Amino acid sequence: MSKERVSRRQFLSYTLTGVGGFMAAGMLMPMVRFAVDPVLKAEAGGDFIATPKKVSELTDEPVRVDFTFKQKDAWYESDVTESAWVYKDGDKIIALSPVCKHLGCTVNWNSDKEHPEQFFCPCHYGRYTKDGTNIPGTPPLHPLDVYPYKEKDGFLYLGKAKPRKEA
Amino acid sequence: MKWISQEVETYLNAKEYVDTAVVPLYSVAIGGEMKESAEAAEFIGLLTTHLERQFTGRILLFPPFTYLKNDSGEKVLGELKNWEVNILEAEFKHVFYITSDIEWRTRENELDGAVIWVPSIPLEQMNDSQKLKMMDSQVKQLLALFTQKWHQKA
Numbered sequence: 001m002s003k004e005r006v007s008r009r010q011f012l013s014y015t016l017t018g019v020g021g022f023m024a025a026g027m028l029m030p031m032v033r034f035a036v037d038p039v040l041k042a043e044a045g046g047d048f049i050a051t052p053k054k055v056s057e058l059t060d061e062p063v064r065v066d067f068t069f070k071q072k073d074a075w076y077e078s079d080v081t082e083s084a085w086v087y088k089d090g091d092k093i094i095a096l097s098p099v100c101k102h103l104g105c106t107v108n109w110n111s112d113k114e115h116p117e118q119f120f121c122p123c124h125y126g127r128y129t130k131d132g133t134n135i136p137g138t139p140p141l142h143p144l145d146v147y148p149y150k151e152k153d154g155f156l157y158l159g160k161a162k163p164r165k166e167a
Numbered sequence: 168m169k170w171i172s173q174e175v176e177t178y179l180n181a182k183e184y185v186d187t188a189v190v191p192l193y194s195v196a197i198g199g200e201m202k203e204s205a206e207a208a209e210f211i212g213l214l215t216t217h218l219e220r221q222f223t224g225r226i227l228l229f230p231p232f233t234y235l236k237n238d239s240g241e242k243v244l245g246e247l248k249n250w251e252v253n254i255l256e257a258e259f260k261h262v263f264y265i266t267s268d269i270e271w272r273t274r275e276n277e278l279d280g281a282v283i284w285v286p287s288i289p290l291e292q293m294n295d296s297q298k299l300k301m302m303d304s305q306v307k308q309l310l311a312l313f314t315q316k317w318h319q320k321a
């Protein structure tokens with residue numbers, strides 16, 4: 001979820017409106033995802049986060065890669081786990097966000113028998129081609145987000161998933 | 168979608184797509200079986216969080232329905248039925264109850280929604296990546312079950 005900034009004036013007005021205002025401010029708090037293995041935790045690598053996946057293990061078949069990092073807000077520091085569908089396309093690596101662009105379910109690779117070799121969303125039967133392009137006629141209106149990546153010491157590092165430009 | 172204001176707002180704008188309510192059922196024991204009771208709640212909590220992540224766009228995860236373990240079954244069932252009536256009135260087509268309290272197996276027939284009984288697994292001894300793996304496999308099984316129910320009553 002996106003964090004929204006509270007301007008000084010807004011903040012003051014929240015404070016001045018008392019409890020009601022405070023509740024409004026509370027809505028902007030980011031959600032807390034649940035915790036996972038500290039061993040997989042990010043080492044400092046700029047905005048890139050280490051995954052447990054070796055680049056040499058990747059093939060042209062998408063696999064799920066989970067990775068964990070710390071997220072901090074004013075109250076908690078929490079571990080957040082995200083996933084990516086990752087495969088090789090020639091010598092490029094493609095890392096797609098599994099979050100469906102319709103309403104946010106998690107898409108799976110190749111799980112719909114009638115439409116093999118696609119990403120499939122079980123919620124409202126959204127589909128995407130292997131490169132993440134949404135298939136017209138299914139609910140999603142945008143392609144899956146893409147993670148920027150890096151290779152370091154043989155491991156895959158992922159950045160922050162970004163929306164792809166419409167084709 | 169979770170029971171937080173921002174996501175409930177998303178829900179209100181996308182009601183026609185979010186046709187499934189998920190209600191965790193927590194039995195609270197005070198005294199002797201307190202620890203087992205907490206363990207079960209922790210397990211179901213983690214499981215439903217994970218489930219919500221898989222199905223964000225189609226389910227609304229309600230706050231848990233919580234009752235005392237030594238309350239009479241009739242009373243507890245009556246209260247849950249009341250939740251159910253309200254939920255169904257609010258345009259949800261499917262209701263799933265998720266619990267590790269075995270008592271609900273016999274009460275399922277009295278409810279419209281489906282009771283999914285999952286035996287609680289103690290999480291204490293597991294490290295976090297084991298937990299994640301285990302939740303993943305549980306959610307996979309639930310995925311099959313949900314998809315099947317959705318098909319039946321499309």
Ligand code: FES
Pocket residue numbers: 100101102103104105121122123124125126139140224225
């Ligand atoms: S959330 Fe994926 S198709 Fe609706």
